[in-house]
Amino acid sequence: MPALPVSGGDFRPYEVEVGTGLIASAGRRVLPFLKNRRTLIVTDTHVGPLHAVRLKEVLEAEGIAAQILTLPAGEETKSWEGLKALTDGLVEAGLDRKDVIIALGGGVIGDLTGFAAAIYMRGIDFVQIPTTVLAQVDSSVGGKTAIDHPKGKNLIGAFHQPRLVLCDLDVLATLPAREIRCGYAEVIKYGLLGDKAFFEWLEANDQAVLALEPTAIERAVARSVEMKAEIVAADEREGGQRALLNLGHTFGHALEAELGFGDTLLHGEAVAIGMGMAFRYSARMGLCSQAEADRAVAAIAAAGLPTQMTQIRNAAFDADTLIRHMGHDKKAEGGKLVFVLVKGIGEAFVAKDVSADSIRDFLISDGASA
Ligand SMILES: NC(=O)c1ccc[n+]([C@@H]2O[C@H](COP(=O)([O-])OP(=O)(O)OC[C@H]3O[C@@H](n4cnc5c(N)ncnc54)[C@H](O)[C@@H]3O)[C@@H](O)[C@H]2O)c1
Ligand SMILES: O=C(O)C(=O)C[C@@H](O)[C@H](O)[C@H](O)COP(=O)(O)O
Ligand SMILES: [Zn+2]
Numbered sequence: 001m002p003a004l005p006v007s008g009g010d011f012r013p014y015e016v017e018v019g020t021g022l023i024a025s026a027g028r029r030v031l032p033f034l035k036n037r038r039t040l041i042v043t044d045t046h047v048g049p050l051h052a053v054r055l056k057e058v059l060e061a062e063g064i065a066a067q068i069l070t071l072p073a074g075e076e077t078k079s080w081e082g083l084k085a086l087t088d089g090l091v092e093a094g095l096d097r098k099d100v101i102i103a104l105g106g107g108v109i110g111d112l113t114g115f116a117a118a119i120y121m122r123g124i125d126f127v128q129i130p131t132t133v134l135a136q137v138d139s140s141v142g143g144k145t146a147i148d149h150p151k152g153k154n155l156i157g158a159f160h161q162p163r164l165v166l167c168d169l170d171v172l173a174t175l176p177a178r179e180i181r182c183g184y185a186e187v188i189k190y191g192l193l194g195d196k197a198f199f200e201w202l203e204a205n206d207q208a209v210l211a212l213e214p215t216a217i218e219r220a221v222a223r224s225v226e227m228k229a230e231i232v233a234a235d236e237r238e239g240g241q242r243a244l245l246n247l248g249h250t251f252g253h254a255l256e257a258e259l260g261f262g263d264t265l266l267h268g269e270a271v272a273i274g275m276g277m278a279f280r281y282s283a284r285m286g287l288c289s290q291a292e293a294d295r296a297v298a299a300i301a302a303a304g305l306p307t308q309m310t311q312i313r314n315a316a317f318d319a320d321t322l323i324r325h326m327g328h329d330k331k332a333e334g335g336k337l338v339f340v341l342v343k344g345i346g347e348a349f350v351a352k353d354v355s356a357d358s359i360r361d362f363l364i365s366d367g368a369s370a
Contacts, residue, residue, distance in 0.1 A: 001218070004225050006141060008233035011161045016141055016229065018222045020214075022168035023055055023129065027062025030127050033163045035098040038065040042086060042113040043104040044073040047131050050174050052104055055129070066102075067093055071109070075261045078108050078147045080156075086116045100125040100163065106132035106179070107139035107267065111154070114145030118160035128165040132175060133183020133217075134268055136167040137190075137224035142232040142245075148261050152328030153253040159237060167221055172212050180210055182268020184303045185248075185275070187220050190227045192275060192296055193247045196346030198223055199299070206303050243331055243350045247340040248274030254325035255309060258317060265312055272300050276307030281362045282341045292344045309367050316369040319360050326359075 007013030022029065030039070039059065043052045048070040059066040069089040071077050095101070103113035103126060110128050117126035128140035146157025172180070187209065191199025201219075202209065208216035228245065235242040252267070252274030259265050276297045283293035297307045309317055323337075331338035333352065337359065341351045364370050 001222060004222065004229055006161070006229040006232060009236045011143065011236055012163075014161060014163055014165065016165040016167060016225050018136070018167045018169070018218060018225060020168065020170050022166040023051065023171065024058060026055060026129065026166060027059045027064060029166060030059070030100070030102065030164060031062055031064065033100050033125060033127065034064060036096070037063055039067075039100055039102055040090065040093050040095060041066055041068045041102045041104050042071065042089075042109055042116075043068060044071050044077065044106075044109050046073040047105045047109070051131060051171055055102070055104055069093070071112070073108075074263060075108055075148070075267070078112050078261070080147065082112050083116060083147050086112060087120060090116060090120050095120070095124065097121050097124055100127055102127045102129060103140075104129045104131060105135070106130065107135045110135050110139050111145050111157070112147060114143070114160050114162065115147060115157050118145055118158035123160065125163045126160075128162045130165065130167055131171045133172060133180055133221070134186050135183075136172075136221050137183060138186040138228060138245075140165045140167070141225055141228045143236065150260075152257055152325065153261070154330070155328065167225070169212075169214070169217055169221065172217065177210075178266070179268075180212065181304050182266045184210060185268040185272040185300070185305055187224050188300060188303070189245075189247050189271065189275060190224050192279075192342070192345055193244045193340070193348040194346055195223070195227060196344075198227075199345050203299050203302075206299070210303060238330075240350070243338070244340055244348045246331060247342075247348050248272070248276075248278050250274065250326055250329050250331065250337065250339050251277040251322075253329060254322045255312065255317070257325040257328070258321060259312070269306055272305035273307060273309055273312070276300060277309075277362075277366060278340060279342055280366060281339075281359070282343075284362055284365070285341075285358070288342050288344050288347075292342075296342075296345055316367060317363075319363040319368040319370060322363055322368060323356055323360060
């Protein structure tokens, strides 16, 4: 399929390639961006043994000197410690401003490498080779890079767009089923926030997407990237409509923060629950019909994703503690919470007039403790 452009915004345009055999031809594809014919591949301990050596060989066959830096797999690496290890590695590798780093991994490696690229020598280029469904459909595109802070998700970061994104569908074959479901949460998010026809296609094809059937996964990734590219081009810095990509995230990030950013609750699962909550809250407030909310929740659950915080653990989450976490949400303005709510499936909007009391009442009705 033709490359998808991310262009039209106030940033240097770039392309997202979606297809098979992209790592096999990565040397030729990244070469135009490498002035020094050398690079550092940043990966993690799961992806490295599976895909990094092959990428290095492909690059070397094109005359590109490639080193590999492997960081521990998992959300914990999106931290000051992970950033220190990576920036130390960049210094040790002697990379200069004309060099390009390659992020080979999921959203953790992509967000961390993008942030390191944004600050190393005040900014060098990077290429994204996302290896999870989630990273292909969401995190590799759009230039949000960050690490987590114990108080909140992605609190330390920068906008820094990649030069190129290669979404090689072949690498998804080694992905655990739980991670495929996490990626699906961000895929269905696009339908829920702004494309009811895509949502309906997903309702009918969810199992084919989850089974990575070639035409289904290609369509799911391509449509997601297309929607993200359009929104990012219109509003790179989230002054307005980019916030729609945050559907489910105010609730989801609060749950992630409360659980300490480990693997008890993965980001995609948190977003799945958060979207369930956003639809239930919207229905409770009379903004959307109960039938639409039930349909959205049923479609998320049909993919084997959780939709309620009561599914995470037996002990109830404390409503006020969750609201405190929400206070660290980057959408909050002057201490007021901002939520992405819905009028129906495919009709998300940004709500700035949400009272903390109504959220508290909702959280308690949804399983939190008072
Ligand atoms: N920047 C953005 O716009 C954006 C968007 C969405 C999510 N995110 C961030 O992305 C992160 C989540 O990303 P993720 O879900 O990709 O998690 P991840 O990077 O932790 O990857 C998930 C797991 O799969 C493993 N893995 C990755 N590719 C594999 C492969 N091909 N085969 C086998 N194992 C593989 C990883 O080692 C890890 O254990 C979160 O930190 C989230 O905040 C950022
Ligand atoms: O690209 C965006 O914009 C998003 O909101 C995509 C989200 O899926 C992603 O999780 C993002 O990292 C959240 O951003 P944050 O600004 O809420 O930390
Ligand atoms: Zn997300």
